[in-house]
Amino acid sequence: MTEETIIIEIPKKSLPYNFDYLLTHYVFYPWVVENKQLVRLFKLDSDKFVLIRVGFTEKPKDNLRVSVISVLRLTQGERLWLVNLIKWMFATDEEVEEFYEVICQKDLVLKAASEDIYGAHMRADPTVFESIIGVIVAQNVFFQRIYEMTELLCKRFGESQTIKGRIYYTFPTPQRLAEAPLSDIRTCKVGYRDKYIKGVAEKIVKEDLDLEKLKDSDDTEKIRETLISLPGVGPYTADLTIAISLKKPVFHLDLFSREAICTFYFKNKKVEDKELRKFVERKWGKWQRYVMLMLTTNTDTWAKKLNTKFRLKSAAKSLPVQ
DNA sequence: TCCCAGGGGCCAA
DNA sequence: TTGGCCCATGGG
Numbered sequence: 380m381t382e383e384t385i386i387i388e389i390p391k392k393s394l395p396y397n398f399d400y401l402l403t404h405y406v407f408y409p410w411v412v413e414n415k416q417l418v419r420l421f422k423l424d425s426d427k428f429v430l431i432r433v434g435f436t437e438k439p440k441d442n443l444r445v446s447v448i449s450v451l452r453l454t455q456g457e458r459l460w461l462v463n464l465i466k467w468m469f470a471t472d473e474e475v476e477e478f479y480e481v482i483c484q485k486d487l488v489l490k491a492a493s494e495d496i497y498g499a500h501m502r503a504d505p506t507v508f509e510s511i512i513g514v515i516v517a518q519n520v521f522f523q524r525i526y527e528m529t530e531l532l533c534k535r536f537g538e539s540q541t542i543k544g545r546i547y548y549t550f551p552t553p554q555r556l557a558e559a560p561l562s563d564i565r566t567c568k569v570g571y572r573d574k575y576i577k578g579v580a581e582k583i584v585k586e587d588l589d590l591e592k593l594k595d596s597d598d599t600e601k602i603r604e605t606l607i608s609l610p611g612v613g614p615y616t617a618d619l620t621i622a623i624s625l626k627k628p629v630f631h632l633d634l635f636s637r638e639a640i641c642t643f644y645f646k647n648k649k650v651e652d653k654e655l656r657k658f659v660e661r662k663w664g665k666w667q668r669y670v671m672l673m674l675t676t677n678t679d680t681w682a683k684k685l686n687t688k689f690r691l692k693s694a695a696k697s698l699p700v701q
Numbered sequence: 702t703c704c705c706a707g708g709g710g711c712c713a714a
Numbered sequence: 715t716t717g718g719c720c721c722a723t724g725g726g
Contacts, residue, residue, distance in 0.1 A: 518708040524724070525707095570722025575709080613709045635707035675707070691707075 380542075381452050385462060387443040389471045395479060395498030398435035398443075401469070404676065405502065406697040407513060408530040409537060409548045416446075420540055420547035421505070423460075427451045428540045430547055433465060443469060448542055470500035470626075478666050483673070488643045491684045492673035501672055503624055507590035508583065509550050510624035511609065514616045515575050522635075522694035524568075531567035532576075556580035575611020582609055599627050622668040630659055630671040635691055639674040642682075642689060 389396050402412055410419045416434040423429060432446040445465060447453070453461070466472060479497060483489040493499075504510040516528045536551035536559060556564065557580040564573040582588065593602050599621060606617035618631035630636070632652055640659070641650055650658075663670045675693060682689040 515708090519706060519721090520708095520723075521706050521725075565722085568723065570724095571720090572708095572722080574721095611709065615708060619707090631707085633707040638707090694707085 380448065380450055382446065382448045385445045385447060385458070387445060387462060387465060387469075387471060389441045389443065391440075392474050392476070393471055393500075394441060394476065396441050396471075396500060397496060397498035400496045400499035401502055404496070404499075404695045404697060407526060409533045409550050411547075412697075418547070420538075420542075420549050421461075422538055422549050423453075423457055425454075425457065427453065427457070428538075428549075429453070429461065430540070430542050431461070431465065433469065443471065450540070464505055468503050468505055470503060473500050473626075475500060475669070478669050482663070482666055482670075488685065489670065489673050491681045492676070492678070494684075495681065496673075496676060499672070499676075501623060501626075501669065503626060506550075507593060507620065507624045508553055508579075510620045511579055511590075511606070511612060511616065512551075512556075512576055514619045514623075515572055515579070515611050516569060517619075518572065518611075518616065521692075526694075526697060528567060528569050532564075532569070535563065535567055553580040553583040557584040572611065578610030579612065594625055597627070599629055602627070603629075622671070626668075628665045628667055630667045632656070635678075635693075636671055636675055638691060639678055639689070642687065643674070643685070 401417060402415060406412055406417070410417055412418070413432070416432040418430065418432045421429045421431065428450050430448040432448075434444045434446070436442050436444050443465065447461065475498070479493060483493040504513065512532070513525070513529060516532075517525045532551055533548040536555045537548035539546050539548050541547075556576055559577065561573050561577055564576055569576060583590065593605065596602055602621055602625065603617045606612050606620055607614070612620075615631050615633045618629050619633075621627050621629045622631060632655060637652075637655065640655055641648060644658070659667050659670070676695040678693045679689045679691065680693070
């Protein structure tokens with residue numbers, strides 16, 4: 380068992396950086412929060428298990444402080460791979476200053492929405508597959524339930540390691556979910572989504588798809604088509620996956636985001652999807668996915684500042700973990 | 702009990 | 715192409 384600490388500097392141009400936001404919002408399994416650190420287990424291609432604990436230090440400047448525990452010593456290449464993955468997941472190179480200091484300041488709604496999570500960077504999943512499963516699980520349920528579903532999936536189909544007396548899980552691989560009986564997946568309380576989860580996994584395995592390659596493409600229309608060809612993936616799942624996993628400038632329309640846009644920008648009037656898309660793309664361009672993050676995070680809370688009632692309850696805040 | 706939820710597949714017009 | 719229904723599960 381080896382342990383080392385890696386410091387990842389957050390470039391000045393990427394500030395402000397709100398780490399507290401990451402500790403308290405959208406913390407889905409296999410991520411867990413321990414002692415103000417985001418903790419999770421990975422299995423590398425070389426089959427080595429690695430536990431990372433990502434924390435934050437402000438002095439002498441804003442850094443991610445990552446503690447890496449591995450059963451077998453990592454090679455230089457593996458360490459580099461891990462650092463790049465963490466930078467990607469924690470969006471340390473995303474230059475959000477213009478968004479928070481300019482875009483949000485000149486818009487009353489975004490100003491209210493951004494106050495409590497000012498400087499938030501959008502955390503990305505390590506793989507596109509994980510994002511797809513995460514979004515499928517979010518279809519047609521109160522968002523609060525996806526915390527439980529992802530936890531059950533990881534505990535049932537992920538691999539585990541016990542480190543310092545605690546047990547940690549990896550996110551399930553496509554292989555593992557592809558070979559699982561539907562009834563086993565169903566035990567994770569995912570309901571009718573069992574066949575979507577297995578279906579996506581099966582297609583990836585059978586057709587030897589490499590969804591990570593999509594990160595290199597800028598043809599979002601093509602990417603969208605590719606994703607929608609997967610079972611259980613429609614426009615919502617594809618768009619949200621592209622936004623959170625591929626970091627392309629798109630946004631997702633769902634019951635929640637439609638209602639948010641119509642409430643705050645169209646005086647509660649119902650508006651066609653086509654028009655909503657045009658409106659968002661034109662108004663916010665490359666920042667549209669950050670705008671959607673603001674509009675859909677803790678909406679019912681900040682709406683009060685605008686003397687507006689918002690019907691739906693946002694479940695962006697994860698339940699407090701010990 | 703019924704209704705609804707941060708959709709997608711399917712099938713009839 | 716569009717509109718309705720169904721699909722599990724859990725909370726109000």
